[in-house]
Amino acid sequence: LLIDAHAHLDHYRDDELDSVLGEIERHEIFTISTSMNGDSFRRALEIGERSRWVLPIFGVHPWHAHECAGRLAELEEATQRSPMLGEIGLDHHFVKEASLYPAQREVLEFFLAAAHAQGKIVNLHTKGAEREILELLGRFEIERAIVHWYSGPLDIFHEMAARGCCFTVGLEVLGAAHIRTIASQVPEGQLLTETDNPGAWRWLEGERGMPGHIRAVVATLAELRGTTAAAIETTVQANFARLIRDDPWLSAVREELF
Numbered sequence: 001l002l003i004d005a006h007a008h009l010d011h012y013r014d015d016e017l018d019s020v021l022g023e024i025e026r027h028e029i030f031t032i033s034t035s036m037n038g039d040s041f042r043r044a045l046e047i048g049e050r051s052r053w054v055l056p057i058f059g060v061h062p063w064h065a066h067e068c069a070g071r072l073a074e075l076e077e078a079t080q081r082s083p084m085l086g087e088i089g090l091d092h093h094f095v096k097e098a099s100l101y102p103a104q105r106e107v108l109e110f111f112l113a114a115a116h117a118q119g120k121i122v123n124l125h126t127k128g129a130e131r132e133i134l135e136l137l138g139r140f141e142i143e144r145a146i147v148h149w150y151s152g153p154l155d156i157f158h159e160m161a162a163r164g165c166c167f168t169v170g171l172e173v174l175g176a177a178h179i180r181t182i183a184s185q186v187p188e189g190q191l192l193t194e195t196d197n198p199g200a201w202r203w204l205e206g207e208r209g210m211p212g213h214i215r216a217v218v219a220t221l222a223e224l225r226g227t228t229a230a231a232i233e234t235t236v237q238a239n240f241a242r243l244i245r246d247d248p249w250l251s252a253v254r255e256e257l258f
């Protein structure tokens with residue numbers, strides 16, 4: 001069992017989904033399909049109907065936050081319905097216009113309040129706003145967070161690790177020195193894996209990413225951490241099982257997987 005704790009299956013075209021879901025099935029990749037907004041979540045739900053390996057979750061990505069700010073009540077129903085919340089967060093790196101940051105923050109605070117009230121795991125984008133995210137996790141008393149593709153400063157990484165965050169290492173670990181440093185330092189019990197595909201591989205290599213790329217992440221982690229791919233697979237599986245152990249929203253997932 002492999003774990004892809006951050007992917008965007010709704011970003012595949014309809015005619016690609018048979019091969020994508022076939023690959024997930026064949027490699028036994030439990031896949032958390034995060035959303036960018038409401039439309040994205042609706043499509044992810046439809047895809048989730050087609051495979052027991054896919055968990056669709058609702059969030060509003062920071063790149064879309066300005067579309068929802070001031071209309072948070074409209075997010076309520078999907079938020080209630082989703083067993084985990086993401087992709088949510090802040091982005092002060094790719095989003096250069098500081099005028100959009102208050103909207104990002106408003107939407108993120110809405111989701112963190114919901115996660116706290118409902119006892120849900122969050123799946124976080126932290127690019128260029130790592131310090132702010134760390135502070136918000138404390139303020140909203142978020143106990144279970146999956147920090148996706150962390151690439152920020154090492155001191156904040158260690159503070160997030162100390163507060164118990166899990167980290168998804170993804171495809172950039174194949175090449176980037178800073179990501180490899182982080183990947184080698186994630187505490188054993190907090191290590192998860194992701195592809196962030198189909199977009200991540202396209203961004204890194206110019207080709208559409210596929211679910212099976214998770215194997216390259218696992219192999220690279222094994223090399224960096226001086227162990228075997230099988231051991232990484234077992235560790236990540238155990239970490240995910242522990243993360244969702246008492247989660248009432250994910251009892252079906254537990255029964256299916258463990």
Ligand SMILES: [Zn+2]
Pocket residue numbers: 006007008034087196
């Ligand atoms: Zn993503």
